[in-house]
Amino acid sequence: MSTFTKGRLATLTMAAVFATACSVDPYTGEEKASNTAKGAGWGALGGAILGAAVSDKDHREQGAWIGAAAGAAAGGGYGYYMDRQEAKLRARLEGTGVGVQRVGDTIKLIMPGNITFDTGSSVIQSGFTSVLDSVALVTKEFDKTLMQINGFTDSTGSFETNQRLSEERAGSVARFFMNSGIPSSRIRTQGMGPRNPIADNSTSSGRAQNRRVEIELLPTATK
Structure with missing residues (x-):
């Protein structure tokens, strides 16, 4: 009869996610834990605890192993889905001037004014349509x-x-995506006006950065 300890639980949990624990960011060269690994880690921990709890005392270690593996798969799948989408977006948008940021399981695309709309206009620039086409394909x-x-x-x-102009610009981008075949049920828009500047409005280059469209891609709860 073996004794199941907290130390063994930690060992089992780490073993379940070791293969996905670390990766190298191809854009910065830095080693980091991927969102997939983070999700897998939490899933494995929860699964190990649950697996041990529902097993009889003679089979707690086996239950923890099974629970950790199942939890890692479930927890990692959520982040893995967004990891794959992020990688495809970065590949397609490289060199376009669009910024790609990752915050947790949200992907943010920042599209500055010099590639989106003319000053005072909500008509999409002709050169911007190819960028939106790339986003639409991945989405x-x-x-x-x-x-x-x-x-x-x-x-x-x-x-x-x-x-009003910010609302119209967001609406123009939304209509482009809907015309590209993305259901309206997946799209929300909001006009922010001059709020939340990311650069200095006292300079022309700063104003160009602030005139922008941001697209946040969020996973649904039904994935």
Whole structure:
């Protein structure tokens, strides 16, 4: 009869996720734990605890192994889905001027004003359509994500004008995606006006950065 200890639980949990624990970021060269590994780690821990708890005392270690493996698979799948989508977006958007950021299981695409819309206009620039086509292709492939499209302006002009313009820009991008075959049920829009600037509005280059569209891709709960 073996004694199941906290130390053994930790060992089992780490063993279940060792293969996915670390990766090298191809864009920075830094070693990091991927979102898949983080999700797998938490899933493995929960699975190991549950597996041990529901097993009789003579089979707790075996139950923990099984629970850890199952939990790692479930927990890692959520992050893995977004990891794959992020990788495809980075590959397609490389060199376009679009910024790709990852925050937890959310992917944010930052599209600056110099490639999106002319000043004071909500008509999509002709050169911007190829960028949106790339986003649409990946988003249709990964159909278990929602799109939150936010429009932004610089601080030039009245707040009311900028608010309306930001709403119209977000709407233009949303219509493009819907015309590309993405269901409207997956898309939300919001106009932010001049709020949340990411650069200095006192310079022309800063204002160009603040005139932007941001697209947040969020996993659905039903994936």
